[in-house]
Structure formats: C-alpha cells, structure tokens
Amino acid sequence: MAPALISLTGITKTYATGDVDFPALRGIDLEIADGEFVAIMGPSGSGKSTTMHIIGALDTPTSGTYRLGGKDISKLDEDQLAEIRNHDIGFVFQSFNLLPRTTVQKNVERPMMYAGVTAAERRSKANQALKLVGLEDKAGNLSNQLSGGQIQRVAIARSLVMTPKLILADEPTGNLDTQTALHIMEFFRALNERGHTIVLITHEEDIAAFAQRRVKLKDGLIVSDSGEFYDHAH
Amino acid sequence: MASSSRIAANSTIMRTSELIITAFNALKGNILRTLLTMLGIIIGISSVILIISLGQGATASITNEISSFGANLISIMPGAEQFGPARGAASMLTLKHSDALAISDAKIPGIANVSAQAGTRAVAIANGENVNAQISGVEPAYAAIQSLDVQTGAFFDQGQVDGLAPVAVVGPTIVKDLFGVGSAPVGKLIKIDGKPFRIIGVLKAKGLSGFVNPDESIYLPITTVMKTLLGQDHVDDIMVTADSAEAVPQVMESIKGLLLNRHRITDPKQADFTIRSAQDAISTLGTVTGVLTALLSAIAAISLVVGGIGIMNIMLVTVTERTREIGLLKAIGAKRRDILAQFLIEAVVLTVSGGLLGMALGTLLSYLISSAINIPFSISVTAIVLAVGVSSIVGIIFGLYPARKAAGLAPIDALRFE
Ligand SMILES: Nc1ncnc2c1ncn2[C@@H]1O[C@H](COP(=O)(O)OP(=O)(O)O)[C@@H](O)[C@H]1O
Numbered sequence: 001m002a003p004a005l006i007s008l009t010g011i012t013k014t015y016a017t018g019d020v021d022f023p024a025l026r027g028i029d030l031e032i033a034d035g036e037f038v039a040i041m042g043p044s045g046s047g048k049s050t051t052m053h054i055i056g057a058l059d060t061p062t063s064g065t066y067r068l069g070g071k072d073i074s075k076l077d078e079d080q081l082a083e084i085r086n087h088d089i090g091f092v093f094q095s096f097n098l099l100p101r102t103t104v105q106k107n108v109e110r111p112m113m114y115a116g117v118t119a120a121e122r123r124s125k126a127n128q129a130l131k132l133v134g135l136e137d138k139a140g141n142l143s144n145q146l147s148g149g150q151i152q153r154v155a156i157a158r159s160l161v162m163t164p165k166l167i168l169a170d171e172p173t174g175n176l177d178t179q180t181a182l183h184i185m186e187f188f189r190a191l192n193e194r195g196h197t198i199v200l201i202t203h204e205e206d207i208a209a210f211a212q213r214r215v216k217l218k219d220g221l222i223v224s225d226s227g228e229f230y231d232h233a234h
Numbered sequence: 235m236a237s238s239s240r241i242a243a244n245s246t247i248m249r250t251s252e253l254i255i256t257a258f259n260a261l262k263g264n265i266l267r268t269l270l271t272m273l274g275i276i277i278g279i280s281s282v283i284l285i286i287s288l289g290q291g292a293t294a295s296i297t298n299e300i301s302s303f304g305a306n307l308i309s310i311m312p313g314a315e316q317f318g319p320a321r322g323a324a325s326m327l328t329l330k331h332s333d334a335l336a337i338s339d340a341k342i343p344g345i346a347n348v349s350a351q352a353g354t355r356a357v358a359i360a361n362g363e364n365v366n367a368q369i370s371g372v373e374p375a376y377a378a379i380q381s382l383d384v385q386t387g388a389f390f391d392q393g394q395v396d397g398l399a400p401v402a403v404v405g406p407t408i409v410k411d412l413f414g415v416g417s418a419p420v421g422k423l424i425k426i427d428g429k430p431f432r433i434i435g436v437l438k439a440k441g442l443s444g445f446v447n448p449d450e451s452i453y454l455p456i457t458t459v460m461k462t463l464l465g466q467d468h469v470d471d472i473m474v475t476a477d478s479a480e481a482v483p484q485v486m487e488s489i490k491g492l493l494l495n496r497h498r499i500t501d502p503k504q505a506d507f508t509i510r511s512a513q514d515a516i517s518t519l520g521t522v523t524g525v526l527t528a529l530l531s532a533i534a535a536i537s538l539v540v541g542g543i544g545i546m547n548i549m550l551v552t553v554t555e556r557t558r559e560i561g562l563l564k565a566i567g568a569k570r571r572d573i574l575a576q577f578l579i580e581a582v583v584l585t586v587s588g589g590l591l592g593m594a595l596g597t598l599l600s601y602l603i604s605s606a607i608n609i610p611f612s613i614s615v616t617a618i619v620l621a622v623g624v625s626s627i628v629g630i631i632f633g634l635y636p637a638r639k640a641a642g643l644a645p646i647d648a649l650r651f652e
C-alpha cells in the first residue's frame with residue numbers, strides 16, 4: 001500500500017483559556033490516502049475545525065506528529081508552511097472566502113501571485129478553473145455581487161488553481177440552502193474524480209454522503225471511522 | 235540561477251504593481267475616510283510647496299528690483315552699520331555734501347559716477363494745480379546712475395548745481411497731474427514749498443525702479459535743495475557706481491578709507507557711515523529668506539509628522555478590520571513579507587496620494603497668491619520630487635508598524651477572529 005498522504009499520530013491540541021487549559025484534541029490518530037474523499041463529522045465543539053487547521057498547516061499541534069506526503073510538518077518554519085499551503089493545499093471555508101473589493105478573477109489568481117506565476121499563465125489558469133465551476137462569465141464581478149453559492153464556487157475554483165493534492169473544506173455548505181448545497185457538493189465530487197484528495201467537514205448526513213469515508217469526532221477524539229485505511233492501521 | 239533570480243525580480247515588480255492597484259481599490263472603498271486620513275499630509279505637503287514657491291518668487295522679485303538699480307551700485311549712508319535695512323537715516327547728520335565732492339575729486343580708480351542725494355516730500359504747485367511730490371536733490375551724475383532719460387529739455391548740469399540754480403526736472407506723472415496729458419511744460423514755472431523753480435526738462439516714463447518712482451519725482455540741484463528748501467548741510471546718502479561689478483569691492487574699500495580719513499576715525503569699527511552694495515543687499519536677503527524658509531519648513535515638518543501619526547492610526551484600524559482577510563491570505567499562501575508589502579504599499583499609496591493632492595493644492599495656492607501680490611510664479615522639479623519623496627518616506631515610516639503587526643498575525647488567530 002502507498003504511504004498515506006496525511007498521517008496524524010497522537011495529535012493533541014490544548015488551548016490556554018484563562019487559568020484552565022482546554023484540550024480541544026486529545027490524541028488523534030488518522031491516516032488518509034491519496035485520492036480519498038473523507039468527511040469529518042461530529043457535534044459542534046468536537047474539534048473538527050481544529051483538526052482541519054492542523055491538517056491544513058494553519059496551526060501546529062501541542063503534541064504528536066503530522067506527516068503530509070511523508071514529510072514532517074512540525075519541523076517547518078512559517079515561510080515553509082506558507083509555501084505548503086500555497087502549493088499543496090486548497091482551502092474552502094464556510095464564510096469569508098473572498099477578498100472584498102476584488103474581482104472574482106483576481107481572487108482566483110491570488111494564490112498563483114504568491115507562487116510567482118506569470119500574469120498570462122495566471123489569467124489562463126484562472127479562466128480554466130472558473131469554467132470548471134461554470135462562472136467564467138462572472139470573472140469581472142466583485143465578490144459582493146455574487147450569491148452565496150457562487151461565492152463557494154469561486155472559492156472552489158481558487159482552491160484548485162495551484163493543482164494541490166489536498167483540498168480542505170470546513171463546512172463549505174453551512175450557509176447554503178439544501179439545493180445549492182447539493183449543487184456545490186457535485187463540484188467536490190468532480191474534483192475528487194479528477195484525483196484531488198478531499199477532506200470535508202460537515203455535520204449534515206446528506207452532505208457527508210458524498211464522501212467515501214466518514215470520520216466522527218467527539219470531545220477531541222475519533223469515535224468512529226468508516227475507512228478501511230483506519231482499520232488497516234489498527 | 236541567474237534566470238531564476240530574474241523571474242523572482244519580475245514577479246516582485248508584477249506583485250508590487252498588482253498590490254498598488256489593490257491598495258487603490260481599498261482606499262477608493264472609503265473615500266471620505268481616505269481623504270480625512272490624508273488631510274495632515276495634504277496640509278503638510280501643500281505648505282512645503284507654498285513656502286518653496288513663494289520664497290523663490292519673492293526672492294526673485296526682490297533680487298530683480300535690486301539688480302534693476304544696478305549690480306554696480308554702491309550706496310553710502312550716514313550712521314554706523316546695523317543689521318537689517320532699518321536705519322535712523324534722517325537723524326544721522328554725519329554725511330556731508332563735501333564728502334561726495336571729495337569722493338569725486340579723489341579720482342578713485344573704478345568709479346564711474348558719484349551723486350549725493352537729499353530729498354523731501356513737498357507740495358508742488360503749477361498751472362493752478364497742486365501735487366504732493368517726492369523732491370530729490372541730486373547731482374547731474376544721478377541721471378546716469380539711475381538711467382534717467384530726458385524726454386524734452388535737459389537734465390541740469392554741474393554749472394547749475396554749483397550756482398544753486400532754481401531749476402527742476404520733473405517726472406511724467408507729475409507733468410500729467412499738473413499740466414495735463416500732452417502738455418509742453420518746459421520753460422514754465424513750478425512752485426515747490428512756495429519757492430519758484432523753472433522746469434528745464436521732463437523725464438521719460440520709467441516706472442518703479444528699486445524703491446523710488448522717478449515718474450512721480452521732481453529732481454532739483456542738490457545744492458539748491460539743501461540751501462533753499464531744507465537749510466541743511468548733510469545729505470541723505472551718496473550713490474556711487476563702479477565701472478564693473480568686479481570693481482565694486484575695491485571701490486568700496488577705497489571710499490571707506492577716504493571717508494574714515496576725512497572724518498578722522500582711526501578704528502574702522504567706529505565708522506559713522508555705512509557702505510553697502512546692491513550685491514550685499516541680495517546676499518542679506520538670501521540669509522533672511524533662508525531663515526524664514528527654515529522656520530516655515532519646521533512647521534511643515536511638524537504637520538507631516540502629525541499627518542504620519544494619523545496614517546499610522548488609520549492603518550492600525552485597517553489591520554484590525556481586515557484581520558479575517560489577512561487570515562484568508564495567509565491560508566492561500568501569503569508569506570509574512572507578502573502581507574508586510576501589501577500594507578506598507580497601502581500606507582505609501584495613501585501618503586503619496588495625499589502628497590500629490592497637497593502638491594496640487596500648494597501649486598494652486600501659490601499661483602493665486604503670486605498673482606495677487608504680483609511676484610513671479612514658479613514651481614520647481616525639486617518641489618515635486620520633494621512632495622513625492624517626503625510623502626513616501628512618511629508612508630514607510632508610519633506604515634511600518636501597522637504592516638508588521640498585520641504580517642505577524644498567526645493565520646489561525648486571523649481566521650478565527652470575529
Ligand atoms: N483559540 C481558541 N482558544 C480557546 N478555545 C478554542 C480555540 N479554538 C477552538 N477552541 C475550542 O476548542 C474546541 C474545538 O473547537 P473546533 O475545532 O472549532 O470545533 P468544531 O469545529 O468541531 O465545532 C471548542 O470547544 C472551541 O471552543
């Protein structure tokens with residue numbers, strides 16, 4: 001079996017809140033293979049976002065090791081982490097996904113700007129990505145001229161322009177009506193079919209149904225995992 | 235390696251121009267706040283421009299005036315040297331007409347013309363009209379010193395000066411006021427302070443020259459003025475012209491030696507007269523305007539610092555307001571220096587826009603003021619470079635702290651920020 005794309009071992013995260021330390025994650029072991037579509041589920045406050053922030057190299061664990069593509073992330077400095085987020089990971093958040101006062105086109109181009117991609121190449125890749133989510137005609141619009149579903153589609157387009165292995169989505173349909181949410185999920189399914197590994201946080205069953213594997217968290221621990229990969233490891 | 239660094243340089247330029255556009259959009263988003271924030275810079279830069287432009291204009295104008303009565307001109311005034319132009323000339327009786335005659339007679343090399351001067355204001359009556367005129371008692375050489383040309387008749391000669399002749403040469407404005415336009419007053423009588431003088435010449439119109447207007451003056455032989463009108467033996471000043479501007483310092487030295495000797499003064503510091511050249515006056519003016527400019531510049535600098543603090547304040551507010559945005563940018567791969575550059579560029583775009591607006595305002599104001607007070611208007615490249623340069627520096631200095639604060643935000647704290 002190929003080495004896991006994501007490998008979390010004994011991950012804990014403790015927040016210092018006032019005088020008491022709050023353990024948000026209390027020992028997570030999780031392996032996700034290249035090409036998987038995983039839904040992370042669990043009640044509010046169970047540690048889903050914290051887990052995703054660690055996987056996304058946005059935050060560091062209090063203890064435990066995290067390997068992304070076999071590389072130990074915890075040893076990297078700030079700039080190296082930024083490069084990993086830029087090249088290897090695409091993000092779709094629940095809200096505040098787009099830069100205000102900025103066109104859709106420029107929003108989608110932004111990760112490529114940080115990577116130093118030439119203007120011409122950025123333009124063509126952004127166009128391609130926008131075409132994929134069916135928003136090529138909105139390229140010149142400002143983000144405040146879009147509907148909630150359109151904003152999420154632009155965020156999906158942006159998440160894939162650097163062709164990252166991994167796309168992370170934290171409740172991307174949390175602010176959408178059911179029909180739009182299902183429509184958005186079709187795009188994630190398409191991305192997965194194109195070979196992107198997807199880790200999606202949701203607490204809705206019909207959304208999680210798009211994933212092949214479900215990992216359930218409760219109080220900072222994994223309480224169930226439908227994945228074979230998980231079973232293998234134990 | 236070389237090509238990869240070229241790519242890096244290209245992408246830096248690309249990013250910078252993109253960030254400038256982004257910064258403009260951010261500032262356009264809240265025009266009123268942007269303008270209020272820039273106010274300090276606008277005021278600071280426009281005052282700098284105003285000071286430089288008006289200072290240059292005024293200096294040019296006064297320098298022109300002084301040079302118009304000749305770069306070769308030397309004037310000798312009664313009384314000891316004092317700083318600045320204020321002198322109690324009227325109360326100083328130390329300069330005699332004989333001093334002027336002695337300077338002429340000494341045949342000092344380099345001297346072209348010498349004329350003493352004694353003046354007053356008096357009522358002149360002729361043709362049933364009267365006018366209050368500047369009466370100047372001078373010598374024939376005065377016409378050459380002041381480049382006065384006679385339109386009709388002639389200037390008085392040395393014989394008429396020696397003979398205390400009651401003759402007058404009048405300026406065209408006086409003629410117009412007393413006799414009307416197109417009149418021929420040569421040969422007619424004019425009463426000055428009740429005493430009759432015969433008009434022997436009318437001057438060509440000349441306009442203001444230095445601080446006197448010959449058009450509105452009446453010139454009489456100095457001897458006549460001193461004896462008949464004023465009853466005094468001292469003069470107001472003595473004017474000397476040198477052959478050339480280069481001869482001026484030497485001529486001044488010689489005159490000084492001669493007068494010290496005549497006045498029996500051994501210590502030059504005790505001199506009871508002052509010798510000045512037009513050149514001295516120009517350099518004194520330079521010092522005075524220099525001090526004034528420095529003073530006003532200090533005030534402008536203070537307003538720039540205050541403006542800069544305003545910028546820093548608003549940039550700190552902006553960083554707080556845009557914490558989520560910073561978190562998003564970090565999530566999609568912005569490094570510390572990318573965020574630093576973005577906010578620094580925003581601060582500089584803010585101050586440079588303010589600087590350019592300030593420059594426009596300063597230029598407009600100095601144009602209006604220059605034309606109102608009738609001095610030449612000029613705007614220098616230095617002023618433009620200064621406006622842009624100073625405002626960018628203010629932007630960098632006061633934008634650095636907020637930008638560092640933004641750049642230092644942890645991505646997770648920025649994303650979780652409510
Ligand atoms: N920065 C923080 N400081 C203190 N507590 C935090 C912080 N971030 C998250 N938490 C706490 O950690 C727990 C897990 O949070 P989170 O991962 O966001 O949960 P979920 O996404 O599953 O709702 C929650 O109880 C939350 O209040």
Ligand SMILES: [Mg+2]
Nearest residue numbers: 048049050170
């Ligand atoms: Mg969450």
